[in-house]
Structures are given as structure tokens and as C-alpha cells.
Amino acid sequence: MKILLICGSATRTSRTRGLIQAVERELRKRSDVELMSFDVGKDVLPLYDGSEAQAEDEAVKRLRSCAEQADGFYICSPEYHAGMSGALKKTFDFLSGSHFRGKPVAISAASGGSKGGVNALNNMRTVLRGVYALVLPDQIIVDPDHFNEQRELVNEEMQKRIQGIVDELCQYARSLAAGRQQQLQA
Ligand SMILES: Cc1cc2nc3c(=O)[nH]c(=O)nc-3n(C[C@H](O)[C@H](O)[C@H](O)COP(=O)(O)O)c2cc1C
16 A cells, blocks of 8 residues: 655745654554655656646656555645645646545645644645545644654644644555455456
């Protein structure tokens, strides 16, 4: 079973990336999971312009190939001005229902604190509905005080919440992938 991790922050010292690393640690405990990752700070996409030439862009090709193979997604974004990051939205612009339909997606956000983060998550839910993704009802928001100075997630309660959401993501991804396989064989 393949899970694609998408980090929606391009900052160098990113809490969103620290959150993704905590998710990755949890996923690596599961022997049947093969991980793929896409990081908007490292896999730099162009702005979608509708031209056919963009299908040959290396980052676009990698993103689409990973998304096509994925049985499930874990997507994290920082909250910027009460929405997801522009870099993450730009990523979704290169994808469509063919990549997400019938596949589970877990979402989480890094906020600046003061009860932020939920607007980014709601924004992600709206966009993911637009590509027919099955977004899990559970979600996580991490605040700056959940991290140490190296931007590693050190809050134990959050680590447990991540464990729970990863469990759920894997259960859905496993059974939906098995259903797809049965349909192919029928
Ligand atoms: C341009 C900008 C806008 C932001 N807007 C919000 C916001 O609306 N709500 C919030 O909770 N935090 C906001 N923040 C704080 C970030 O969400 C927080 O610093 C987060 O850790 C950024 O992600 P990163 O560490 O991956 O860069 C904003 C930060 C920036 C740079």
C-alpha cells in the first residue's frame, strides 16, 4: 500500500515539515506501507498555465506519478492568512479527480497559535472535495509550542493524535485499495 506525504510549506525551518516528519515516523512503523513524498519547498512546481509543455516539467511529472500510484494521502499545510499556503493550492491545480477519487486523505495544519489553523483545514476540505477525495473527518492542528527549537514535533499528545489518524488512514487506504484490485480482476 502506497501513501503519499505532501508538505505544503516552502519555508526552510518549517513546522509543517516537522509535522510531516512526525507523520512519517508513525507510518514507518507499518510494514505494509510504502512511502512517497512531495515537498513544495523542494519539488518546485511552475504556476499552472494550461500549456501541454507543463506535462513534461520534472516536478509536475513526479507529482502526478506519485499521486497516481498513491492509495492514500497525508497532506499538511501551514495556515497563511486564514487559508492553505499558495504553494499547496498550486500543487492541487496540477491534480484532478483521477488522482484522488476513491482514496482517503488525512489533513493537518501548522498554525501560528491563538486558535488558528482551522481555516486552512476547511479550505483544504473545500478544494479536496473539488477533486473527489475522501477526506477523513479527524484532523490535527499543531501550534508553535508543540515543537522544540529544531522544529521537531515533541508534544506527546500530538504524537498520539497522529498515531490515531495514521491508523485510520491506513485502514481506509488498505480496504479501498483491495476494492480497486477486486474491480480490476472482475
Ligand atoms: C504570511 C503569513 C500568514 C499567516 N497567517 C496565519 C493565519 O492566518 N493563522 C495562523 O494561525 N497563523 C498564521 N501564520 C503563522 C503560520 O501559520 C505559522 O508560522 C506556521 O508555523 C507556518 O508554517 P511553517 O512553519 O511550515 O513555515 C501566518 C504566517 C505567515 C508567514
